[in-house]
Amino acid sequence: MGRLVAVSNRVGSLRGVTRAGGLAVALTEALQARRGLWFGWSGNVVESAAEHVEQQTINGVTRATVDLTTREHDDYYNGFANACLWPLFHYRLDLASFDRRFYDRYQRVNRRFAQALIPLLRDDDLIWVHDYHLLPFGEMLREAGCQQKLGFFLHIPFPVREIFTTLPMHECLVRALMAYDLVGFQTEADRQCFEDYVLREAGGTRDGDRLSAYGRTVVARAFPIGIDTEQFAAMAGSEEARRDAKRLKAAIFNRVQIIGVDRLDYTKGMPERFNAYEKLLENYPDTHGQVSFLQIAPTSRGEVAEYIHLRQELETMAGHINGRFAQLDWTPLRYINRAITRRQLAGLYRMSRIGLVTPLRDGMNLVAKEYVAAQDPNDPGVLVLSRFAGAARQMPAALIVNPYDAAGVADTLQRARHMDLGERRERHQELMQGLRENDVGQWANTFLGMLERVELDALAA
Ligand code: ADP
Numbered sequence: 001m002g003r004l005v006a007v008s009n010r011v012g013s014l015r016g017v018t019r020a021g022g023l024a025v026a027l028t029e030a031l032q033a034r035r036g037l038w039f040g041w042s043g044n045v046v047e048s049a050a051e052h053v054e055q056q057t058i059n060g061v062t063r064a065t066v067d068l069t070t071r072e073h074d075d076y077y078n079g080f081a082n083a084c085l086w087p088l089f090h091y092r093l094d095l096a097s098f099d100r101r102f103y104d105r106y107q108r109v110n111r112r113f114a115q116a117l118i119p120l121l122r123d124d125d126l127i128w129v130h131d132y133h134l135l136p137f138g139e140m141l142r143e144a145g146c147q148q149k150l151g152f153f154l155h156i157p158f159p160v161r162e163i164f165t166t167l168p169m170h171e172c173l174v175r176a177l178m179a180y181d182l183v184g185f186q187t188e189a190d191r192q193c194f195e196d197y198v199l200r201e202a203g204g205t206r207d208g209d210r211l212s213a214y215g216r217t218v219v220a221r222a223f224p225i226g227i228d229t230e231q232f233a234a235m236a237g238s239e240e241a242r243r244d245a246k247r248l249k250a251a252i253f254n255r256v257q258i259i260g261v262d263r264l265d266y267t268k269g270m271p272e273r274f275n276a277y278e279k280l281l282e283n284y285p286d287t288h289g290q291v292s293f294l295q296i297a298p299t300s301r302g303e304v305a306e307y308i309h310l311r312q313e314l315e316t317m318a319g320h321i322n323g324r325f326a327q328l329d330w331t332p333l334r335y336i337n338r339a340i341t342r343r344q345l346a347g348l349y350r351m352s353r354i355g356l357v358t359p360l361r362d363g364m365n366l367v368a369k370e371y372v373a374a375q376d377p378n379d380p381g382v383l384v385l386s387r388f389a390g391a392a393r394q395m396p397a398a399l400i401v402n403p404y405d406a407a408g409v410a411d412t413l414q415r416a417r418h419m420d421l422g423e424r425r426e427r428h429q430e431l432m433q434g435l436r437e438n439d440v441g442q443w444a445n446t447f448l449g450m451l452e453r454v455e456l457d458a459l460a461a
Pocket of ligand 1: 261262263296297298338339340341342345364365366367368370
């Protein structure tokens with residue numbers, strides 16, 4: 001078994017995993033099993049870049065990181081990755097900024113990272129690159145002479161051709177993706193969008209799950225990501241989490257709690273969700289004094305204008321809804337703008353009768369899975385899930401909604417409120433079975449197993 005080299009923009013701490021998500025846990029486990037290396041950005045922004053690679057080995061896994069300069073951070077990270085690729089791949093063309101300077105720096109950072117990694121590689125390494133920050137990373141490695149097997153996984157959606165081709169450098173990016181041996185997507189729909197581009201735009205060909213174009217061949221497959229199901233369920237069922245949940249439930253007078261948990265991001269559909277909640281209160285007066293909506297949304301990318309604007313919009317909406325419906329002893333909506341620990345999160349999910357997950361577009365959405373895993377199997381809550389989350393395809397036993405249809409979401413919330421225990425249990429069992437069969441450990445093993453088997457077609461071409 002070759003050593004695993006994981007490459008991602010952010011590198012996990014390899015130490016305390018209590019705050020880390022399932023991906024960090026799964027990658028750390030896979031890296032420990034193969035005494036691997038995790039390479040990426042240190043998280044530090046410095047005035048001028050040193051070529052130095054910081055290395056640290058913990059429990060047999062090496063963490064190798066490089067710094068970004070202020071300019072690289074502005075143009076590569078905040079610029080091309082988060083102000084161009086992120087909105088575009090989530091179908092927000094209106095927010096995508098096509099700045100050549102951003103793209104040039106994105107290429108340069110990818111090249112600099114690749115050159116920093118090359119001296120650390122061994123011949124039998126298996127290299128696994130993650131996400132949209134690093135689309136051209138594999139091509140840069142190949143240019144620098146890398147012959148190892150190269151896999152790539154895209155954690156966000158891959159857009160339809162009409163959207164993707166609005167990006168002036170669409171061809172360069174797909175050509176770069178073709179330098180990998182295996183390219184993984186969250187859903188079959190994403191994989192199809194990529195295939196559609198390769199066949200129709202790039203004039204390529206297909207043979208089973210192999211796609212060829214530009215003289216290169218890749219295997220393209222969907223590998224829907226999961227969570228650390230058993231660990232998360234155990235954490236939610238722990239004595240401490242149960243104690244937390246009981247205390248919090250008493251604090252809201254045992255009202256039916258609806259919960260939303262998201263990074264503060266325009267893809268998550270939070271203004272639409274607040275509208276839907278307002279519709280629920282408007283259309284179903286029996287909810288007054290009986291339900292409580294808790295939205296937890298820590299700020300992310302707080303220096304980008306759209307995110308600042310969104311935060312202000314949500315604060316205004318929350319104030320409006322509470323001003324309109326609150327009573328002396330009832331606050332209909334509580335909006336918390338900060339991160340909490342995973343254990344607290346697990347407890348909050350468990351005490352909430354409804355998990356409301358309504359992104360406008362989302363690669364997978366792990367919150368939906370965490371909410372289900374955290375439920376008490378004897379008295380589980382109901383997941384209300386947007387059809388535009390990648391998770392919706394794997395979780396048909398959730399109540400699936402269109403997040404743009406406020407009245408429809410309100411009707412579904414009312415249905416969830418009144419769902420009987422038998423139906424709740426049945427739906428929960430079905431969802432849990434899926435989460436157990438497809439957890440994050442299985443996801444990593446399936447991807448790596450396939451990468452190990454894949455032939456080195458890219459080199460042969
Ligand atoms: P994205 O990757 O776009 O942020 P996901 O739903 O796939 O969306 O993953 C979000 C992760 O961040 C989940 O593991 C979730 O538990 C975590 N998270 C989101 N909000 C908070 C919060 N307020 N406090 C702690 N963790 C959070």
